[in-house]
Amino acid sequence: MSKKQELGITVKKDENISEWYTQVVKKADLADYAPVKGCMIIRPYGMKIWERIKKKFNQMIENEVDNAYFPLLIPESYLEKEKDIVEGFNPEVAWVENAGKDGKLEERLAIRPTSESIIAEYMSKNIRSYRDLPFRINQWANIMRWEATDTRPFLRTREFLWQEGHTAHENKQKADEEVLKRLDQYGQLYEDIMAIPVLKGRKPEHDKFPGAAMTTTVECLMPDGKSIQGGTSHNLGTNFANAFEIEYEDEYQEKHLCHTASWGISTRAIGALILAHGDDKGLVLPPNISPLEVIIVPIFVGKDDEKVEKFSEKVKEKLNGFRTEIDYDREKSPGFKFNHWELRGVPIRIEIGPNEVKKKKLTVVRRDNGEKKTVKLGKIEDNVEDILEDIQYSLYKKLEDYREEHTSKAESFEEILENIDKKKGYVKSFWCGREECEEMVKEEVHAEIVLVPLKRENLEGEKCAVCGQTAKEIAYFAKNY
Ligand SMILES: [Zn+2]
Structure with a gap:
């Protein structure tokens, strides 16, 4: 251990949270920088935390979902089959174009940015009848997305670890049930194990996962007033089933397209854990997730x-x-x-x-x-x-109280901006559902709509706080990680 590391954390969390975060990651031996920008070395102590997350989540799903492993490399033609995936992920995909003695490959291979396409192909081969449904598979794997913006260990990295669950169902309703069930489990993982309260909701239409009919999210409010997307669960409708011919025969031998879903949490959870509970002396771990009690x-x-x-x-x-x-x-x-x-x-x-x-x-x-x-x-x-028990509860309660104090309502554009700036946290307001109105807020205060409630409420007579048109949703604006 170097002299410098022995000194402990040298900045206060509420004075410079960004530098504080970097120091905690390094000095608590969680992670280190790697030769390639945006990649990280997860050190043994950081890995122990990830392994506890893994263990706890596996325990939640093991009765219904089997773990498997799919290849890191995905042929370009697979990605191209679902056009939204191509458009959504193309800017972030890293490609393998050359390999071995012969050099250039006949077909480019993507380093997986997500595995819907390769698993959809697998589903189409393995699902025949309604008896094969629901079809569920999960993998724990690494993912690569070539993020251009500021990378930070755990919070935003080009390579990260995650679990991705992929499921197929008979109809929309069953796929929706699956999506919400996994979302609840992510909620449990954050609340009961990591002592971080969550808000569950949907992402606005324009912010859905590429190829999804509905994206749901668990959002965690950090003590600096910024939200973290803790995990997402998507109903993919019949988009992938269509592209990859995932079909089943019902009991009358009639063929139908499956409705598929996917859901994931990543090593970003460790970033949330650090930010949520840490103090001026370093990391503070809730007992249920701490490698050591x-x-x-x-x-x-x-x-x-x-x-x-x-x-x-x-x-x-x-x-x-x-x-x-x-x-x-x-x-x-x-x-x-x-x-x-x-x-x-x-x-x-x-x-x-x-x-x-x-x-x-x-x-x-x-x-x-x-x-x-x-x-x-x-x-x-x-x-x-x-x-x-008391530590686990107190850590949760502190964040819950913070969120309560930092959730406000706004009835005009000016009020949204002012609340984001002064009250911080979540600012709720009526919203017309148009991206332009969100953009206006984003431009002024860098806050976006992190979620809308899962259930659509009756908003008859209400108007969008930004443009005054008929309101369709209740938007939760927040700055986010
Ligand atoms: Zn509007």
């Missing part, structure tokens, strides 16, 4: 060190129901180790020195609010359980 730090003073180590091991044994480790390092000072684990966001630290051994009591410190208390050895298990 408890770190035991023995304090070696050169006297009774063996006793301190033995006692620490006894404590770890008592806590075998929790993800616990002991920091055995005898070279580093206790203060250094405290900072190290604070930077990494471990929810609970237990300090054990000669004094604790003598009194059979432990010093327990919460990462989220710094609260310290003394706990008898015999009561440590119950205490840890209660504290973890």
Whole structure:
């Protein structure tokens, strides 16, 4: 570890969140920059967090969805079969044109920007009858989208990891049910596991996923008033079924097109996690997602060190129901180790020195609010359980309160601009559904419509806050990542 890294975070989160974010990513050992701009090295600690996200989401879907793996390279002709995918993704696709001894390939190969096309082909081969439906498959994979704008580790990278679920159904209603079910699961993953409240909604028509009939999203409001798109779930209608001939025979041997859906969350979730809970000392992880729940730090003073180590091991044994480790390092000072684990966001630290051994009591410190208390050895298990639960809840509640305070209504164009600027967060207003009105807001304050409610409400008599025409939707304007 270099000297510079030992210093911890040197900027305050609410003074310069961008620099703060970069420092947390580097100093908490989450990720590092790669030789190619926009790519990242996910370091082991960052990967452990991703693997917990993976594990939790797999547990949610495993009864219904099988995992598989599809190739990284997709022939150009496949992408071209669905015209919206071509138009939507072409500017961001990286192509392989040369390979091996013979050089130029006969057909360009896309490095997958998403896998609808190659999986649609697979569906068309494997779906025959209504008995094959619903057809569901998921893959955990890497994706490449050549983003031109500012790249940031986890939040916006050219290569990222994600899961993409792809499903086929008998009709629109069943595809819609699937879309909303997966959206709910993303909500659960964010709220129950990552302690980040979400808003569920639809994307405006002009902002749908290429080739989708409906795109739904979970949006998370960050403590700087900007929204993050946490995951999306799309009803693809019969667009891909048409292009790739995904058909099934019903019980009367009549042929129909399937309705397909796709849904995904990516390593961007880690970016949300950092921004949502981190503080001036670094990362703060909710217990349910943290690779470690408890770190035991023995304090070696050169006297009774063996006793301190033995006692620490006894404590770890008592806590075998929790993800616990002991920091055995005898070279580093206790203060250094405290900072190290604070930077990494471990929810609970237990300090054990000669004094604790003598009194059979432990010093327990919460990462989220710094609260310290003394706990008898015999009561440590119950205490840890209660504290973890309380941390998980407090982190969620803090963000929920923040969102409540930062959701406002606006009745005119000026009011939208003013609220975005002064009140921050989400600004709700009636909207005619036309992109031009969103563009006007975007130009002035760089805020866009991050979602409209899932259910269309009756807006009879209401007018668009921007242009005054008949309102069709309630728009949630926000700045976003
Ligand atoms: Zn309008």
